[in-house]
Amino acid sequence: MQRLLIEIAVAIVATGSLIWLASLFLFSVVKVDGYGMLPTLGESDTVFVSRQSAIRRFDLVAIRTPDGKGVSIRRIIGLPGENITYKQDRLYVNNGEKEELFISEAIAQADASNSYYTDDFSLYKLTKEHQIPTGKYLLLGDNRPYSSDSRYYGLIDKKDIIGVVKMRILPLHQMTRF
DSSP states (O other), X not given: OHHHHHHHHHHHHHHHHHHHXXXXXXXXXXXXXXSTTTTTXXXXXXXXXXXXXXXXXXXXXXXXXXXXXXXXXXXXXXOTTOOEEEETTEEEETTEEEOOGGGHHHHHHHHHTTOOSSOOEEHHHHHSOSSOOTXXXXXXXXXXXXXXXXXXXXXXXXXXXXXXXXXXXXXGGGOEEO
C-alpha cells in the first residue's frame, strides 16, 4: 500500500513538472483583466494562449502590458510594413478597406446614433511613421471607446507578445475557439 502511494505521488509530481515545463515554451493560460475586449471577452474570462502560433491580422493576442505590471488581451490590427488608417469607422490597411466582422454590431449601433465606434486616427498621427516598423504591431481592443491599446501606448514589440489566444476555456458554458 505504501509503495502504491509513493508511485502515485511520483506520477503526480512528474506530470505536474512536465505540464509546467511545456507551459514555458508551448502555451499559457491567462485570465482577462478589464473590459477592453468586450463583447468578445469579458472580465475574468480565462483563455488558452499558444506561444508557437504565427501572428495574423485580427488574431487575439496576450501581451505584456507596457507598464510591465500585467498581461492584457488585444487584437492584432496592423502588421509590420503596413500603413493603417481609421476613418468613419472603416479600417484601411495600405489604402484598402478591411471589414471587422467581430465589431460590426457595435459599429451599426454607433451609426444608428450618428456617432462612431472607433475614433479616426492614422498610423502617422500616432507614431510619425508611414509604415509599422519590423518587429512591431498595432493592437486595438474590441471595446474601442474604452480600451487602452496602441492608440494610447504605441506599437507593441513582438517580444512583448506572449502568444495567440486560441480558446476561451472559462467560464465553461462560454467555451469558444478563436
